[in-house]
Amino acid sequence: MAAATGAAADGGGAAADQAGDLVRWAVFCCVLVPVVLLVYGSSLGGAAGTALGLVSVTAACRVLLRRSERGMRNEGVRDRRRGQGAP
DSSP: OHHHHHHHHTTOHHHHHHHHHHHHHHHHHHHHHHHHHHHTTOOHHHHHHHHHHHHHHHHHHHHHHHHHHHHHHHHHHHHHHHHHHOO
């Protein structure tokens, strides 16, 4: 929770919130798509395979988003340190 508070304090809170919203929507779709496939007559195995694929893509995207956010935070810290040392 402290990391989220720190990100909000330096203006990065909006980006972190958008990434969290994106991941929440992706998880919702991981549940919704297989249900719709089952309702419209797809096989259970096909729906399960689709769900597995969506979950793996969502997990990979989440990891990349978090890594990107961490890199942006580190870059901001580096820029602030350079600005403090300049005359």
